[in-house]
Amino acid sequence: MPMKIDVGDLVYTKKPHPCGNNEFLITRTGMDFRMKCTKCGKEVWITRVKLEKRIKKIEKNEK
Ligand SMILES: [Zn+2]
Secondary structure (H helix, E strand, O other): OOOOOOOOOEEEEOOOOOOOOOEEEEEEOOOEEEEEEOOOOOEEEEEHHHHHHHEEEEEOOOO
16 A cells, blocks of 8 residues: 655655764655655655655645
């Protein structure tokens, strides 16, 4: 069952970004996901499979 991940959600990864932060904001969804490091602002593309493996926690952006 795939995880529900939407634009605006915050994800916490098991492995931190090289800048030391492990909190990312989802900015694009689809075949691949785009997420932005909330500390250094760098955006990275990641496949769903890889992203799901790396996620420790998702904080939904409830509107
Ligand atoms: Zn970073």
